[in-house]
Amino acid sequence: MSLTRNKKNVSQFQYSLKDEPLHRVTDYKYLGVLITSDLNWNAHVKYVFNKTPTKLFFLKRTLKSSSCETKLLHIKPLYVQCSNTQILPGSLTRR
Structure with a gap:
């Protein structure tokens, strides 16, 4: 993946490391954020939205005998994170 300021005329340079060509990817996860080659947030929002219910189920199972305050x-x-991706998806993307 190559990131440039110029969206037009992006050269497809072949990068290499120790004479081994590096594979080109269209997205990359860095510090928990999914970065795509077109710098669009849709893939990251979808990733977070799909991951949240799994975490929520794990917490519900783990905290079954905990107090209401702890739950x-x-x-x-996690609920706020999931609801924000449903309520505000258009505000996270550039159009």
């Missing part, structure tokens, strides 16, 4: 402390951030 809210751990589950609320």
Whole structure:
């Protein structure tokens, strides 16, 4: 993946490391953020949205015998994260 300021006339340079060609990718996960070659947030939002229910199920199972306050402390951030991707997906992408 090559990132440039110029969206037009992007040269397809073949990068290499120790004379071994590097494979070109269209997206890359860096520090938990999915970066695509067109710098669009849709793939990252979809990734987070699909990952959240799995985490939520794990927490519900783990915290089954915990107090209500403890459950809210751990589950609320995931709920907010999931609902924000449903409510605000258009605000995260450039059109």
